[in-house]
Amino acid sequence: MNVQDGYPPSSYGESFADVYDDWYADVSDIGATVATLGTLAGGRPVLELGIGTGRIALPLAATGTPVVGVDASPAMLDVLQTKPGAAAIVAVEGDMAALGDAPGLTDRGPFGVVFAAFNTFFNLPSDQDQADCLEGCHSLISDDGTLVIEGFVPPEGGLTDGGISVRDVTTTTAVLTVSKHDADNQLIHGHHIEMRSDGNTMRPWVIHYRTPEQLDASAAAAGFVLDQRWADWRGMPFDPAVHDVHVTLYRKVSSP
Ligand SMILES: C[S@@+](CC[C@H](N)C(=O)[O-])C[C@H]1O[C@@H](n2cnc3c(N)ncnc32)[C@H](O)[C@@H]1O
Structure with missing residues (x-):
């Protein structure tokens, strides 16, 4: 895409x-x-x-x-x-x-x-x-x-394939980072997903690193x-x- x-x-x-x-x-x-x-x-x-x-x-x-x-x-x-x-x-x-x-x-x-x-x-x-x-x-x-x-x-050895990590946790929210790495095109697609009791917010990002x-x-x-x-x-x-x-x-x- x-x-x-x-x-x-x-x-x-x-x-x-x-x-x-x-x-x-x-x-x-x-x-x-x-x-x-x-x-x-x-x-x-x-x-x-x-x-x-x-x-x-x-x-x-x-x-x-x-x-x-x-x-x-x-x-x-x-x-x-x-x-x-x-x-x-x-x-x-x-x-x-x-x-x-x-x-x-x-x-x-x-x-x-x-x-x-x-x-x-x-x-x-x-x-x-x-x-x-x-x-x-x-x-x-x-x-x-x-x-x-x-x-x-x-990094010399290349970036990881992506995955899920915890960005922040408080008493009211949890923020997860979900990412996928496309090494051929040097692209990382990610979302910071902010989870709250009243719903979630998706925060998308794309990095074309060089x-x-x-x-x-x-x-x-x-x-x-x-x-x-x-x-x-x-x-x-x-x-x-x-x-x-x-x-x-x-x-x-x-x-x-
Ligand atoms: C990581 S933030 C950095 C903001 C600020 N320069 C700083 O150092 O805190 C990236 C900024 O670039 C803007 N941005 C991303 N793509 C852009 C584009 N194609 N043209 C203009 N601004 C863009 C975003 O809206 C955002 O404000």
Whole structure:
């Protein structure tokens, strides 16, 4: 099945917006992320792909960096708009695989930095979507700008076939994670299933994961070259034998 058939770009955000801030507030080092992005931007505007509820964008904008974000989920953007500081951010509803179609985005650029934090790039469920996104980034980044992608590193021995695990249990809820891994297509389909006495909520997700080398090849095809690869947002050197997350910086070199 083509993933897009039952999983439009808004799916993830629409399913997770009501719990996202509770569940994912601490998934990465916000302080280091903001500091590094601010330094890279040097006062120029920054574009966040999949801005979500503003976990990174709000503290980044609070430092004075102009921040623009795109997200396919109205529900995520609604949560963002309720937060203090949201007025400083330009948040646009759109698909990061079709950045040229996102209203007003082109006029806000060129951007000194475009970034996708916390596996957000892998939310694009096909090679074509990821290639289209990178091409869109290329046209929006300034000539001396930087593209930053944070993602997990698929383990050497491969991922497991999937299964069921317990994500959380409280006195009122149990949250199970059910997933199935398609190794040939590097896809993981999953649901977080939240079970309560008054009913269950299904929260679907799809990840099209890529190795760092695959990302480099896709980025090169879009006109970027690998600049630096770190193990974290503080710039720790990346060692593929040790680290399971990377923060990769690409420079723009040519037309795609
Ligand atoms: C894992 S969340 C990350 C949110 C935020 N960047 C953060 O770090 O907390 C992924 C976000 O990407 C958005 N998203 C997923 N697919 C998208 C697409 N094709 N175009 C735009 N946004 C998308 C989701 O709606 C969600 O807000």
